Amino acid sequence: MIDKTILEQHGLNEEEYRLIVELIGKEPNLTELGIFSVMWSEHCGYKSSRVHLKKLPTEGRRVVQGPGENAGILDIGDGQVVVFKIESHNHPSFIEPYQGAATGVGGILRDIFTMGARPIAVLDSLRFGPLSEPGNRTVMEGVVSGIAGYGNSIGVPTVGGEIYFNSCYDLNPLVNVFCLGLADKDKIFYAKAEGPGNPVLYVGAKTGRDGIHGATMASAEFGKETEHKRPNVQVGDPFKEKLLLEACLEVMDRGLIVGIQDMGAAGLTCSSTEMAAKGGLGIEIDLDLVPQREAGMTPYEIMLSESQERMLLVATADKVAEVQAVFSKWDLDAPVIGHVAEGGRIRAKFKGRVVVDVPVDAVVNLCPAYRRPSRPPSPLPGKAPLPALLLPNDYDRAFLDLLSSPTVADKEWVFRQYDHMVQVNTTLLPGADAAVQRIKGSRKALAMTVDGNPLYTQLDPRTGAKIAVAEACRNLACVGARPIGVTNCLNFGNPEKPEVMWQFEQVVDGMAEACRAFDIPVTGGNVSFYNDTEGLSIYPTPVLGVVGLIEDIRKAVSPGFKGPGDAVLLVGENKEGLGGTEFLRVAHGLETGAPPQIDLELEKRVQEYCLSAIEAGLVRSAHDLSEGGLAVGLAECAFHGRGRTGCSVSLEDAVRPDTLLFGEAQSRVLLTCRPKNLARLEEMAKEQGVPVKAIGRTGGALIAVDHRGRGLVRVKVEDAFHHWKNAVPDRFKVRTEEGP
Amino acid sequence: MRFGVVQFPGSNCDFDTFHVLKDVMAQDTVMLWHKDHDLQGADCVVLPGGFSYGDYLRSGAIARFSPLMQEVKAFARKGGHVLGICNGFQILLELGLLPGAMLRNKNLKFLCRHVHIRLENDRTPFTRAGRRGQVLRIPIAHFDGNYYAPPRTLAEVERNRRVVFRYCEPDGTLTEDANVNGSLASIAGIVNEGGNVLGLMPHPERASEALLGSEDGRVVFDSLIRSLGARRPRNPVPASREKVGHDR
Numbered sequence: 001m002i003d004k005t006i007l008e009q010h011g012l013n014e015e016e017y018r019l020i021v022e023l024i025g026k027e028p029n030l031t032e033l034g035i036f037s038v039m040w041s042e043h044c045g046y047k048s049s050r051v052h053l054k055k056l057p058t059e060g061r062r063v064v065q066g067p068g069e070n071a072g073i074l075d076i077g078d079g080q081v082v083v084f085k086i087e088s089h090n091h092p093s094f095i096e097p098y099q100g101a102a103t104g105v106g107g108i109l110r111d112i113f114t115m116g117a118r119p120i121a122v123l124d125s126l127r128f129g130p131l132s133e134p135g136n137r138t139v140m141e142g143v144v145s146g147i148a149g150y151g152n153s154i155g156v157p158t159v160g161g162e163i164y165f166n167s168c169y170d171l172n173p174l175v176n177v178f179c180l181g182l183a184d185k186d187k188i189f190y191a192k193a194e195g196p197g198n199p200v201l202y203v204g205a206k207t208g209r210d211g212i213h214g215a216t217m218a219s220a221e222f223g224k225e226t227e228h229k230r231p232n233v234q235v236g237d238p239f240k241e242k243l244l245l246e247a248c249l250e251v252m253d254r255g256l257i258v259g260i261q262d263m264g265a266a267g268l269t270c271s272s273t274e275m276a277a278k279g280g281l282g283i284e285i286d287l288d289l290v291p292q293r294e295a296g297m298t299p300y301e302i303m304l305s306e307s308q309e310r311m312l313l314v315a316t317a318d319k320v321a322e323v324q325a326v327f328s329k330w331d332l333d334a335p336v337i338g339h340v341a342e343g344g345r346i347r348a349k350f351k352g353r354v355v356v357d358v359p360v361d362a363v364v365n366l367c368p369a370y371r372r373p374s375r376p377p378s379p380l381p382g383k384a385p386l387p388a389l390l391l392p393n394d395y396d397r398a399f400l401d402l403l404s405s406p407t408v409a410d411k412e413w414v415f416r417q418y419d420h421m422v423q424v425n426t427t428l429l430p431g432a433d434a435a436v437q438r439i440k441g442s443r444k445a446l447a448m449t450v451d452g453n454p455l456y457t458q459l460d461p462r463t464g465a466k467i468a469v470a471e472a473c474r475n476l477a478c479v480g481a482r483p484i485g486v487t488n489c490l491n492f493g494n495p496e497k498p499e500v501m502w503q504f505e506q507v508v509d510g511m512a513e514a515c516r517a518f519d520i521p522v523t524g525g526n527v528s529f530y531n532d533t534e535g536l537s538i539y540p541t542p543v544l545g546v547v548g549l550i551e552d553i554r555k556a557v558s559p560g561f562k563g564p565g566d567a568v569l570l571v572g573e574n575k576e577g578l579g580g581t582e583f584l585r586v587a588h589g590l591e592t593g594a595p596p597q598i599d600l601e602l603e604k605r606v607q608e609y610c611l612s613a614i615e616a617g618l619v620r621s622a623h624d625l626s627e628g629g630l631a632v633g634l635a636e637c638a639f640h641g642r643g644r645t646g647c648s649v650s651l652e653d654a655v656r657p658d659t660l661l662f663g664e665a666q667s668r669v670l671l672t673c674r675p676k677n678l679a680r681l682e683e684m685a686k687e688q689g690v691p692v693k694a695i696g697r698t699g700g701a702l703i704a705v706d707h708r709g710r711g712l713v714r715v716k717v718e719d720a721f722h723h724w725k726n727a728v729p730d731r732f733k734v735r736t737e738e739g740p
Numbered sequence: 741m742r743f744g745v746v747q748f749p750g751s752n753c754d755f756d757t758f759h760v761l762k763d764v765m766a767q768d769t770v771m772l773w774h775k776d777h778d779l780q781g782a783d784c785v786v787l788p789g790g791f792s793y794g795d796y797l798r799s800g801a802i803a804r805f806s807p808l809m810q811e812v813k814a815f816a817r818k819g820g821h822v823l824g825i826c827n828g829f830q831i832l833l834e835l836g837l838l839p840g841a842m843l844r845n846k847n848l849k850f851l852c853r854h855v856h857i858r859l860e861n862d863r864t865p866f867t868r869a870g871r872r873g874q875v876l877r878i879p880i881a882h883f884d885g886n887y888y889a890p891p892r893t894l895a896e897v898e899r900n901r902r903v904v905f906r907y908c909e910p911d912g913t914l915t916e917d918a919n920v921n922g923s924l925a926s927i928a929g930i931v932n933e934g935g936n937v938l939g940l941m942p943h944p945e946r947a948s949e950a951l952l953g954s955e956d957g958r959v960v961f962d963s964l965i966r967s968l969g970a971r972r973p974r975n976p977v978p979a980s981r982e983k984v985g986h987d988r
Contacts (some may be wrong), residue, residue: 004932018973081913145849147848148849148852152850152852152881152883153750153791153794154752155752155753157789238791238794239749239750239791239792239793239794239795239796240794242750242752242791243749243750243751246749266872330749354853408943415852416851416852416853417849417850417851417852418850418852419850419852420852421852421881421882421943421946422752422756422789423755424758424759424946424949425952425954426762426952427951427952427953428987429987430988438952440759440763520950553951558987559987560987640987641987642987
């Protein structure tokens with residue numbers, strides 16, 4: 001009865017089917033095939049990525065839980081842990097931007113609180129096509145409102161993030177959501193079924209027909225028609241999730257349950273089989289007891305539904321009444337739908353008939369892993385030499401154009417739609433180098449950032465990945481935080497294309513090298529392949545989410561100039577090279593050349609220098625240089641300061657003036673200090689072997705940059721500010737008629 | 741004195757308000773559960789921000805029917821002090837304890853940002869620690885904060901000096917730009933006729949610790965403590981008054 005067409009619809013090949021038959025010792029029925037289809041999908045099974053991800057360092061003294069659980073866990077001392085992860089919701093967000101993004105937030109929040117942690121911060125990494133296209137504006141508007149609609153309602157602040165615009169995301173926008181929660185170390189919960197005979201409880205929303213095969217959908221390319229896939233996208237109910245969050249944290253806090261797992265991708269199937277597999281046991285479920293939203297649902301639909309806001313719990317029989325009382329307090333039902341069983345099988349009954357009976361090990365652990373063929377693209381995009389570039393006629397104009405590029409420009413239009421202050425921990429507002437959340441009742445704080453420049457990784461995947469790790473850590477160093485752990489979201493095209501697989505391998509290698517250099521463990525993450533529509537792949541887009549710890553919040557530093565008269569210091573060195581820069585894209589329309597190179601040893605020294613200077617209390621402001629280079633960095637420091645103080649800077653480097661202003665050489669940071677502390681900072685730099693130069697002073701109404709005695713830039717801070725501030729909102733202004 | 745913070749299932753500023761009252765202002769503070777009929781002897785009831793019952797229908801529309809709100813209504817009618825912040829303000833409007841209604845923000849988007857508000861009346865129990873004309877920097881975070889009232893109601897509210905806060909520029913002037921959500925007469929907060937019920941959209945609990953960028957919101961809590969004859973704060977939390985080099 002299972003034929004080629006059915007297999008194709010389930011995203012399984014014949015070889016995989018033969019393996020299934022061998023593993024379960026029979027021909028699967030349709031429901032069983034559906035279960036294998038989702039659990040062995042790329043999204044759940046990591047078929048193409050598993051062999052490579054093993055290369056990432058996952059150990060460290062703070063690691064309580066590495067990859068393999070709902071989220072990673074790090075010890076931050078004083079009996080507390082942080083639980084964090086990043087996940088993608090790319091495919092749903094393209095089909096239905098609002099719900100796709102909203103349920104992306106809902107899903108990652110459940111991953112965090114299912115482990116016993118209260119989520120305290122969300123950050124988003126978003127990628128869209130250029131805003132000149134109305135379709136891209138619609139997607140961005142929908143995604144931003146979806147994140148806002150869900151996060152604001154549930155009361156978890158969205159405290160930061162980043163957005164890049166590039167036409168490679170026209171038909172494949174990316175929505176990566178990072179969430180971090182805080183828990184007591186002795187109250188962590190795992191997705192593990194224990195104690196044969198223990199009841200299994202179903203809590204949260206009723207099961208509907210939404211989201212069936214969401215995971216399979218996320219594991220295939222899109223064609224022209226995506227409209228009909230809309231029913232595959234789930235619909236979120238943040239109020240229900242809020243109830244679920246409070247009720248789950250309450251039963252966990254009171255120690256009433258033994259195991260818990262959220263129903264995310266692959267719903268009931270994934271949660272039940274994973275819990276059973278982790279406990280080395282089985283689970284028996286009566287599908288008639290599963291609360292259903294619609295009449296006439298089949299076992300297939302019940303098992304594969306991805307309806308949101310649902311959890312599966314295991315409790316001991318004597319605690320069931322207490323658990324149900326807590327859920328009832330929060331107006332949620334918690335029916336018992338089955339029990340933990342010996343024998344390692346998932347068995348589901350429907351109207352008295354056994355409709356599923358397969359070994360959980362086969363479903364969860366024996367998904368085949370592939371080492372797919374890989375091949376570098378020819379020619380390598382980053383190897384093509386840049387044409388001879390004319391110097392700009394007007395540096396002021398070039399500077400303002402760069403500030404108006406949506407990738408560089410202010411994103412307040414986005415983050416003011418997010419409640420970024422709820423929970424009263426937000427110490428630095430969005431827009432700073434990293435988000436900083438204080439921990440109540442202590443002097444400690446957590447810093448978080450998400451980062452990844454897709455153009456660098458497109459041109460040189462390995463270097464791009466190293467830079468992504470380095471820059472995220474540099475962002476943390478600029479607020480005074482030491483990195484303690486990493487999560488990553490790897491967004492790529494179709495892994496069956498050898499060129500995509502090559503990009504993936506290069507990125508994983510680069511990440512592994514950089515994480516080892518910084519001695520930070522990777523505690524989990526997510527791989528999103530098949531970001532292809534109509535045969536076109538996105539740029540390889542690894543997004544790094546790095547968490548840092550600040551031991552004393554009083555020492556934290558923000559990027560804005562703190563007033564006139566401070567010395568401006570440049571840490572690191574200006575270098576030649578415009579390949580892969582935002583300036584090259586904006587001014588010359590080119591996305592070519594070799595991206596900036598990175599020396600990880602120098603990078604580490606630069607960061608350690610910044611941290612020691614900040615910890616010594618010598619630094620008034622710190623900001624890392626990234627897209628748009630030194631000129632944009634100076635402008636951002638001016639814009640972020642309360643009084644919008646300008647600065648005047650003069651440079652002597654033997655570097656082309658456009659590169660000096662807008663080049664993106666790595667391992668550079670702008671610091672300011674009181675003049676009396678300058679000598680001490682220079683001395684520290686010498687001791688630590690870090691190039692540091694005093695390049696100017698803050699003050700005045702201009703951003704002024706001189707090069708070897710020649711005035712390059714003279715722009716009023718207010719003018720520059722308006723370009724930077726209005727670039728994004730102007731693109732969303734209501735248009736009464738479309739232009740030509 | 742004792743503060744009671746109401747907890748609806750979808751409240752999300754309940755813990756924040758509790759934290760500020762208890763740990764920062766060092767006041768006796770209890771949580772009040774929406775299904776109960778017990779105000780636990782609170783001298784001031786605070787309705788915190790959030791999405792009371794999901795607010796899918798209209799902000800605060802369901803909350804007015806909750807068991808606890810019947811007690812709050814009776815408490816307010818007897819002169820008890822009630823403070824509604826954000827969603828709490830919306831609920832007070834739905835309950836009929838304050839006049840008017842909330843429309844969507846003028847830009848039709850959720851807005852979370854610091855705003856400036858001008859203190860218009862320093863003779864209420866919620867504002868006596870401040871002075872008239874004082875400009876406070878306090879965050880807002882709402883979708884429906886565009887205050888509306890029919891002309892006659894508005895005239896009466898204005899005549900009786902019941903407008904307590906208005907959105908303004910940093911120097912205190914009223915402009916269309918500063919009126920971020922489009923409220924009638926830039927209204928950010930009003931009191932009832934008896935002066936014992938205040939609703940405001942800005943979040944004073946988010947502006948009560950220097951570490952988070954502003955302490956201006958303490959005016960409201962300090963005023964209440966002074967009005968209701970309580971002791972001065974005894975043990976401010978060690979980290980709460982410490983400053984970080986904030987940018988904006």
